[in-house]
Amino acid sequence: SGVQSGKVALNFTPTKEDYQKVYNKIVEFVEDAGDYDDGSYGPVLVRLAWHSSGTYDKETKTGGSNYATMRFEPESTHGANAGLNVARDLMEKVKQEFPWISYGDLWTLGGVCAIQEMSGPKIPWRPGRIDGFAANATPDGRLPDATQGADHLRNIFYRMGFNDQEIVALSGAHALGRCHADRSGFEGPWTFSPTTLTNDYYKLLFDEKWVWKKWNGPKQLEDKKTRSLMMLPTDYVLITDKSYKKFARAYADNQDLFFKDFSAAVSRLFELGVPESQWVTSEPWEMKTKEEQEA
Ligand code: ZEM
Incomplete structure (x- = not known):
């Protein structure tokens, strides 16, 4: 048996060790970021x-994640995906x-690798997705709009099958990274350590005083004390909506x-849209971090 990847039929079945090699290669590229953003x-x-x-x-x-249709226009040019060419080009290498x-x-393993290497929890992951076609692409408007x-x-x-608790847990990914004015229109990071996963995003939501930023860009909040952090309107509702707030x-x-709830929700998120019959293993794997392999 073999795997069918795009048009290339292969005569070997990759093992967990083969996927670990891919993971390790992604680590090299993630770390070799030079001056890009916060160095990652x-x-x-x-x-x-x-x-x-x-x-x-x-x-429906x-x-x-099954078909990786963001490779194709128009999905690659949907407003929500602005700037993701940077990540796709990196994964292409x-x-x-x-x-x-x-x-x-590859793309979901990239997410797993990034979360784990940025001090996050293990994200159980398994292979089995296949390359689809432009015809499998989804219409614009399926991803959340931060102004709402x-x-x-x-x-x-x-619509994806998540509940309120999972919405709040998944949003904690915003401990990582930043908004870019030339991508989404929003600007700035959510936390002081945007390349380390922590629960600071939630702590900051409660502990800081958030005020509307006065600027010509889209409506976003800034922390009154340092004015260097930001929250999107959709981040702020996590402490104004009663149901979200308790989580x-x-x-x-x-x-x-x-970490426990984030791991479970992200693992499920990355498996959405993949038919059960495609998985090469019934139990998802825990890929090893770079640090674990060096120990
Ligand atoms: Zn985000 N996200 N997101 N997000 N997101 C941005 C950046 C990042 C929303 C959203 O509009 C935006 C989830 C959920 C939601 C990440 C992960 C996850 C940006 C900034 C916006 C506007 C893009 C830019 O300008 O570069 C909204 C409305 C969400 C609904 C809850 C979930 C779920 C995520 C993962 C599990 C990450 C890591 C970033 C930072 C990207 C970067 O380049 O630094």
Whole structure:
């Protein structure tokens, strides 16, 4: 048996060790970021994995990470995906060295690798996604719009099959990375350590005083004290909506709980849209971090 990746049929079945080699290659590229952003491609790789998965619709079973349709126009040019060419181009370099891996597996493994290497929890992951076609692409508007409110988040994430607790847990990814004016229009990081996953995002939501930023850009909040951090309107609803707020409080108070719930929700997010029959293993794997392999 073999794997079918795009048009290249291969005569070997990759093992967990082969995928670990891909993981390790991604680590090299993530760390070799020079002056890019905060010195890491980690956050933008997490965003690529999320946007390739978050298009899922549980009713029609369309979208999700299976076919990596963001390779094709018009999905690659959807406003929500602005700037993700940086992450796709980086993953393309990994693909050159491991041509047998499907794009969906590669992009989600990139997200897993980035989260784990940025001090996050283990994200159980397994291969099995296949390369699809432009015809498998989803219409624009399936990803959340940061200018909207609590009900919009529910509409978008319930469509993927998530509940309020999972919406709040997944949003904790915003401990990582930043907004770029030339991508989304928004500007700035959410936390003081944008390349380390912590529960600071929730702590800051509760502990800082958030005021509307006075500028010509889209409506966003800034912390009154330093004016160097930001929150999107959709971040702020996590402490104004009663249902979201109790989960946000729990994650602010307990990083272990956040890591446990984040890991479970992200693992499921990255599997959206993949038919059960495609998985090469019934139990997802825990890929080893760079540090664990050096020990
Ligand atoms: Zn994000 N996200 N996101 N997000 N996101 C941005 C950046 C990042 C929303 C959103 O509009 C935006 C999730 C959920 C939601 C990451 C991960 C995850 C940006 C800034 C915006 C505007 C883009 C830019 O300008 O570069 C909204 C409305 C969400 C609904 C809740 C989930 C879920 C995520 C992963 C599990 C990450 C890591 C970034 C930082 C990217 C970077 O380049 O630094």
